[in-house]
Amino acid sequence: MLETYATLQRKVANYLGKTNNATAVTLRDNAINDAINQACHENRWSWLLTTTSTALSSGIFGLPADYNPQMGLETAYIAVAGTDNDHIMGRVSVKDLDSYSTSDYVYWLTYNTSTDRYQFNSNQTSGTVVFYYFRVPTELSGSQVCAIPDPQAVVYLAVAKYWLASERDEDNYDRFYQKYLERLDKMKSNDRANNTTRTPLRNPIDEIDGSRSETLMTQR
Numbered sequence: 001m002l003e004t005y006a007t008l009q010r011k012v013a014n015y016l017g018k019t020n021n022a023t024a025v026t027l028r029d030n031a032i033n034d035a036i037n038q039a040c041h042e043n044r045w046s047w048l049l050t051t052t053s054t055a056l057s058s059g060i061f062g063l064p065a066d067y068n069p070q071m072g073l074e075t076a077y078i079a080v081a082g083t084d085n086d087h088i089m090g091r092v093s094v095k096d097l098d099s100y101s102t103s104d105y106v107y108w109l110t111y112n113t114s115t116d117r118y119q120f121n122s123n124q125t126s127g128t129v130v131f132y133y134f135r136v137p138t139e140l141s142g143s144q145v146c147a148i149p150d151p152q153a154v155v156y157l158a159v160a161k162y163w164l165a166s167e168r169d170e171d172n173y174d175r176f177y178q179k180y181l182e183r184l185d186k187m188k189s190n191d192r193a194n195n196t197t198r199t200p201l202r203n204p205i206d207e208i209d210g211s212r213s214e215t216l217m218t219q220r
Helices: 005-015 026-040 094-099 151-167 170-194
Strands: 049-055 060-062 073-078 106-112 117-122 128-134
Touching (some): 005 026, 005 151, 026 151, 151 170
Antiparallel strands (some): 106 117
8 A cells, every 4th residue: 555755754753763753854754755766766666667758859859857867768669550560769879870870760868958857869850759767756745645565665764764864873774774675675576576567679778787688779
């Protein structure tokens, strides 16, 4: 069962031996949101996979503000009407762009310092691109619901972060961080067993854990 931010505040306060969960406590509340953020970056979670589409304009568009650059795009393709197959796009390195022509369905990512957004770039200048990406939830407050399916993992990590920030207590940090890791492993196992996501073309440029061996799109 997903839990609200207010409930997480109460549970973390309980582990700290406090009853002040209804009062704003900067270190505790920051620790909760920091814990949520860290957990969301630990894995390519199926429950953070989302999709959107956009029409290409000169082959460029800004990725959503909640796009997680650590995970890269899960897949991108140009949708084709009717029964024809969609055009799956492969991610390539910026340094290899001269190796591709406008007939190749490829894309590369850059960072736009003016908009503070990651940018999708393609040699295709028209069409509707559908893409799947892993989002990063915004910081929670009040009655907002935490997306993480195991709230106890968030509680353990938040308590660990609080002890380190508040008391520089490494023993308590290590104790609760170990409890978090145990819940994290279980959460990963459950996600693999119970959730099926798309299996698109992927490549090492998107990898963060070295677990995949797919190659970049073959050059001409």
